[in-house]
Amino acid sequence: MLDETLTYALIKVMKAHRNELAAALIPLGLHAGQELLLNQLWREDGLTQGELIARLGVEPPTVTKTLQRLERAGFVFRSPDPERPRVGRVYLTDAGRALREPVEEIWLRTDEELLKDLTSEERELLTRLLRGWPRCQFHS
Template identity: 45%
Template sequence: MSDAPETAPSPPPSTPPAPSPPSAPSTPPPPEPPATARDGRLSYAVFQLARAHRARAAAMLRTMNLHPGQELLLMQLFDRDGQTQAELLERVGLDHSTVSKSLRRMQESGLLTREPAAHDRRVMVVSLTDAGRALQEPIAEMWRTLERISVRDLAPDQVEAFTAWAYVVERSVREDGR
């Protein structure tokens, strides 16, 4: 008789190792998507996630009298004030009419100015006002809070993996649309 503890027999070498089960979320499984979306579960989940995230962000932005997307423009200006409208368009990846409308609203609210560039009067340079600059910390705090809410049920490695995979999916969707 041996003093070694008994171990379960290992599977035969030809059997691939069983995948480790995914860690169970702390919330119940999501409801079934509509029948039409069952062959697009990931796309449906991304849509639901984006909608919920945007709604929560919109509620937080309302407390600062901002509309969704305006904070993205402000963040670009916090990083580098005095950009042209074309540069902002490129950086935020929104369409021209959306950016123009947002900038007009923000100018009317006193958050920024738009003035012709010295080198070309057709080019508009967008600059923050003191009121716009004053939103930097509230917007940063809003994003920190939104991040805490978003990741509260995830381990740090899950956050990193989810973020990486989200960018992979985003790149695939963008490249397919070209």
């Protein structure tokens, strides 16, 4: 019976979509989810870990682990805030900045794959429904 619910269908779609995205990110040296943190830095470099946690809506250990992996890969570095030395800020390296275009291309291709069998009206409706979902917060 559970497999007949809309929730089940949504979870299956989300997992398949995320697995496809994750596979496309591997050649860039990224794990799924890391691009979301990088995206926040592409929008505003030099955020604090607390700001990243708030923007991503995830638990602190998730951001800590993601930052550690991104640092080891050479995509970000942490540095004390010059005005508040006890506050650490996260900055992109040149390698981290260089990932923006290929990651955005992957996301656009993945979107196209997801939407390829929908009419333009269906695409518009799905976009409107998902962006208007009350439990989701989209950060601009």
